[in-house]
Amino acid sequence: MYRSLYFKIILIFVVFMITVMAVVGTVLLNSVFIFYNREFVAQLDEYLSPGSQLREELTAELASDDFAESQKKILSAYASRLGIDKYRNFYILDETGVCLAGSQEVPDGGVPITGNILAAMTGADGKEQIVGAEFTDYAVPIKADGRSAIIYIKDTQDEMRELSWQLFSIIIQSVMFGLVIAVFLSFFLAKAITQPIQQLTRGAQLISEGRFSERIEVESKDEIGILTATFNRMGSILKNTLAEVEGERRKLETIFAYLKDGVIAFAEDGSVIHINRSAIEMFGDSYDKEKFNFEYMLSLFSFEFTQAYVSSDEEGQSYIWRDVQLGSSRALDVNIGTLRYQDEDVERDGLVVVLHDITSRYELDKSRREFVANVSHELRTPLTSIQFAAETLLEYEDIPEEMQRQYLGDIVGNCDRMLRIVTDLLTLSRLDNKRTHWKISTFDLTDALGHICQMLQVQAQEKNQTITLYSKSSSIEITADKERIEQVVINIITNSIKYTPEGGKIDIFVSKEAARTPDVEGESAKIVIRDNGIGIPEEDLPRLFERFYRVEKSRTSETGGTGLGLSIAKEITEAHGGKISVKSRQGVGTAVTIVLPLKTKLETVESV
Structure with a gap:
């Protein structure tokens, strides 16, 4: 058995190596011909x-x-x-x-x-x-x-065929060289895997026979070594554990009642022996005391994204660990194990189920995966453009100067875009980790907004737009990080300019709120930025402040944004103890409301 596993590992390793090299070689050769044909047509199109x-x-x-x-x-x-x-x-x-x-x-x-x-x-x-x-x-x-x-x-295409044959020869040589290395490494890998498994199997057989005093020699410190040590410990404590189970049952029932994890004990026929309060709360409306049994519980679970691990103890009892989905809004880590209990002096086998709510962990993992995918996509697009322009300049020495400047301009533009993305990511990282350099001062918010409007008038006039500031007070004193607050307002107004048609208008209203608002405790300043632009679909509003979220896939890249501006604005506003919200209707316009306390609780800190 282990000998066959030994050679299976070698065979898999070798086949994998050959397959990868063959696929890479085929794709490479085909790409060379496609590139040659494309360049052939492009070269002739230029002159004919x-x-x-x-x-x-x-x-x-x-x-x-x-x-x-x-x-x-x-x-x-x-x-x-x-x-x-x-x-x-x-x-x-x-x-x-x-x-x-x-x-x-x-x-x-x-x-x-x-x-x-x-x-x-x-x-x-x-x-x-x-x-x-x-x-x-x-x-x-x-x-x-x-x-x-x-x-x-x-x-x-004789020249191309000669080049392809040379490339094919190199690929064949690489495959042969890689094959030799793969065979050599696979021998060591297979031996390293199968040898401790053989020892572990022999030890497991001894434990299954009840020879608990026997010990398996532990040589490694990896997962198999840990498992071997676990087997050794299990042999030492298994007798005592089995003897103590009945005595601990009543004590455990009290503990189970106050556990945050859900615990359910099922009888041999699948009926419920015991279920604690946490388990009932996890099932919510799905829990029906009259219908609830083991089969009914399994019918409530979705196993679409599950992973299971099954092991056996010395008496053949199995334990299953699964991550399951309950309904559409809850994820659970489910541990199912056998339970031996006494029923009228008859020893019976039931099941015990432990439920751990991992919804927050699952959502966090999902958000992280989406974030990594979005970052990769955002950086890949400018990198691809830079690579194309650089390769073109390197490949063709007789490119006209005007075209060279165009390609160099593309490279610089895409570098600027990547720099903006990285800068925004660093800003968000510092905000998330509370490592932002805050410069708190007292300033006139109305005056600051006036300067911002003057600064952005030129950009707005390019589209025949008007920016108008309305203030109920001639002066509103606020204690905050002036540069960061200006960054938030500039970001919102710039978005309004981008997504408002020519001839549109952008109105900024600022006022002082004396009483406590639902968003901010104490006195606050309220800024409303309203435009008559294209608007945002209602279904997109809840996710508008998510990082890299776009109402339209091409909308941010076409207008030069990074997809992070609104996320940064939200983080800065909330760090000051404020609140930012958006209301919008397609074809009518958008209104962004920013509420800030007149005195933030932030303090000036040095950059970390």
Whole structure:
């Protein structure tokens, strides 16, 4: 048995290595051909697309008597830019596909008619490419004054095949080298796994026979070593534990009644012997005292995301651990074990179930996974753009200066976007961990809002928008971090500018609330930023302040945002003891309300 496991581990390791290398090699080779075909078309489109200088020159030569030779000279002058070499040639065909001239001698029987040539005969540009074909070709029609010709460029792909064969040879060598290493490592891995399992099995057999004094030698400190030590301890205490179970039963019943974990004991027929208060609260409305039994309990659980671990003691009793879902809003860690009890001097086997509420842990894990996925997605997009631009600049030395500046601009722009994302993430991290550098001071909130409105007027005027500040008091003194509060307001107003159409208006209302509000204790300042923009769907409002949440998937990236601004605004506001909320209707507009205490409980702290 263990010998077969030994070789299964080796076989799995080797097959995995070969499969990975084969898949990587296949994808790599296919990607090379796809890239070559794409670049072939892109290179020729640059010089032969409608309106290009070369195409205009070729069209002008149709008026000459010997236009084929004239066009040949022009194409020869552009040979290096068109990539013409021993693998790539150009031909000048008449409107019926007959070859008139070319960069090499016209082959016997003329140039074979391809799908792209047929497309050019109909007046369209023929540039369709098939991955894996023997050649790639490109055909464009040239027409003027009732005369027409076809410029046909054909690449044999011999150079590409030579490169692919070299790449294939390297992959084969890598596979062979990796295979040798995989076999070598798998021998050691298989031995390291199976040897302690053999020892553990022999020890388990001794314990199952009741030989509790026997000890299994513990050589490792990993999980198997811990399990072995557990078996040794179990042999020492099992007799005493079995003897004490009955005496401890009544004591445990009292303890179970006050446990936060739910505990249920089931009889041999599945009926309930005991259920504590916590278990009843966990089942809520689903608990029916008349119907409740073991089968009914299992019917309430969803096992879609469960993991189970089954073990056996020396008497063959099994214990199952599962994470299950109860309804749509609660997740439980369920431990099910056998229970031996006395019923009228008859020893019977029942079940004991322990329920631990892990809803908060499950939601936290889910939020973390979503956050990591969102961060990865947000960083991957600019990184992909940077990689493409950098590879293009590195690959092609003759790129025009204007295009080079465009690519460099793309790189800088995407770097700026990543920097903004990282900066916002660091800000949120400091806020979450209470490591933010607060600079608390007393300032005039009305005056600060006025400066913000003046600063953003230029941006708003680009869309013919108006920003108006309304204040019930000429001066509202507030003690807070001025820079952070301004950051919150600027973020909200900037969003209003972005998502309000041209000619829209943005109104800012600020007032002093003397009495206690539902959101903030004591005196407070209230800021309302209202626009008549596109609005937000009602179903998106509850999740609006989540990190990276977007009402539309492309909305943030198109407007240059990071998807973190509202999250930062919420964290800063709540850190000051305030509250931020949003009301919106699609097609009508959005109103963001910020309520801040006049005196925050925060203190000035140095950056940690």
